Amino acid sequence: MSTKAISQRLIVLTVLALLVLPLAMASVSVPAEPSADEEEGWWIETTVDRDGNGIGDMVERYHDHPLFLDEDGTLPLIIDFDHTPTSADVAMLEREIGYEHEWDLPLIDAVAGRIPHDMVLEATTLPGVVMLELDGILEVQNGDAAVVHEVDLAQQATGYDGSGVTVAVIDTGIDGLHVGLDDMDDDNTTDDPKVIGFYDPVNNPDKVNGTEVFPYDDQGHGSHCAGTVAGTGAPTYEHPGMAPGAFLVGVKVLDAGGSGSFAVVMAGMQWTVDYRYEYNIRAASMSLGGPGAIEWTSSEEDSVNRMSNEMVRAGITMLIAAGNSAVSAQIGTPGSSEDAITVG
Template sequence: MSQSAQVSVTKRSIANIVMFSLVLMNVASIRIFAQSPTSKRQNAEIVRDETGSGQSTELNAPVRKTKIAPDLEERANELSRGFYADENQKVIIELKSETPLNRMFGNNLSDADKNALFETEVKGNREKTGVLAENLLKLRGRVKKSFLNTGFVSADLPLSKIKELIENDEVAYVSPDRETGATGHIETTTGTTLVRPLLTTTVNGAGVGIAILDSGIEGTHADFKPLITSRVVLHRSFLPGNTATADKFGHGTHVAGLAAGNDIFSNGASGYYNGIAPNASLLNLRVLDDNGRGSASNAIAALDWMIANKATYNIRVANMSLGAGARDSYLNDPLCLAARRAVNAGIVVVASAGNNGKDAAGNKLYGTIGSPGIEPSVITVGAVNTFGTDSRADDTIASYSSKGPTRGYRTLANGARKYDNLIKPDLVAPGNKLIAPESLGNEFPDSATGWIYYKNNMVSAYPSLQVT
């Protein structure tokens, strides 16, 4: 991995980890209705008709009854006009839901009611997937994998058959399986050390499961292994045809350390490099490959598994330092809907805003939040520059941090686009000059300490980390 890629990845991923300090303060009774400051207005717009499209109750805007993502529809139309030859298209199919799970924002139901909804959903999705599989075969396509808890199917079929696919009664919406990529003194500068003494109970993440959806975790690192047993309690890959869970990219290990590292290498300064939840258990859900790339279906598969296994590992938080380009409205975007299902299952989902806050010439860019960061129920976190100090008085928004408003859109009956325009990110947090564990697969190994320090004053010892 190149030096520039290493640094870029870190900038995008670090900012959102600080949210665990807020999440874990209330870990005993998490009830999330996470939305941006205009949540009441936004929530009024959460209306889905039977076609799976969204409709604004605020503006009463008529919505075209389409079941296909705008970018996928454009490609299908171009194909029909003879712009290029037919090709196999990877898609994510949203199944029609029999429950209000896709319209809910937050964990407002009893456990019994939630479980009943998910049981109904899973049963219905299993039946719909069977019917859909038969119909796809007729279109020279195939089901690759079904995600019963989130209500999605990943499939591929000829692009020329997309418009026939959406005629199926089981189909609510079809999106391309978009590419995802990694995005990206922590206790002191975030204020965590000030909060801990004010609590009547010890809050350090003990007993809590944090799922890291990323490039893997180096579970043997001493920062995750204070005694004999590693706190990385599960390793699982969601990469098709790849069962390896080692972190050769380095991103996931770095993120996991900021969330739950226990500071084994402080050189006598105990706790100086602690993560926010140093006693939490970690789940390594690998959704990105050795180059930090993946697909929306990989992330959806991990979210689906996480919902089904939430109780087994007491998964209370999911971190997604990754993102895909936002084209669909959050009402239709499959990654947003899958994340919302996780929230409705009682899991706090934290996502990075992204690293597209400026162009190559340094000009500010707006409307660059990625998916699932555009989802209102997800806590979306941008980056600040701390200038290497503990005080927050000198912090400023990092120039590279993606900014709102969100620009996913729906198409109205008159052909106009209605953009979501939600206020995001929800929070900002330190995004650079942070120390965290290094994966053994990283390009800059340091067997003496196991640490890597991005863009810092230690470049004299590590010249390859110099950033201009």
């Protein structure tokens, strides 16, 4: 082939390439940039609210139940925001829907309180409000503690006994005078308390520094759990706790009847995170869960579950009861939280 023919062929191929290439490029799909108007958040697709109307399914199911509706016609709610709510947001709720403020829950961008029953729909239209959840009820669990876990063998193999760390027992309280919980060495002549902090949002919510209320338990379950966690075993030493060298912090979130609202429980959880460095809280025990229908309808995105996950992200290992009833064949809140270690 002559040089002239080769040059002509190259010119033809070049022209064809210039014609075809733009068409080929036009046919290549380009990933669409996400729209700035597209909302993101746990509340967009959640089993808390299966119909997506911003009102938790539990609210719709129990909005007129006498267990939750008081004589003034108000309903206890967890109000979730798309940001950490401020005092201005609380004032807006009070002004627009007659909200009665009870608790700040910044760890999950929420507040808790009561609103008139007939203002539920109105609440969903307020700026920043993304979900209304029922402030449900939690009760004591772990009535019969398992004793055969070979913890003694683990202690012998590792030498670990909990020394140097603090465990928060989020429950009915801790009896600070119990012989197995009152001090570290069971020697009354020394000043070495085992329970080094105590917060009581049930009866003393404003006393928050951890030293203003002497540790007490008006139900007994929390002391039982505290003994299981870190009791010295005194006076017989037959049944010491799993980590007898650990300190304890008591967080009383359940009343003398052994139950409490989601909001009060989460207030105790929030306090535990806020004071984790002051008391070196490395783990928290929560032997509680929802009764009956509350457990049956629990969601992974329930407010207490989200709070539990945030506690883990803050560096606190969460040890939560799976439940005792086995009625619903599932684990309810907060044991169903994704990041907790659930035991049962």
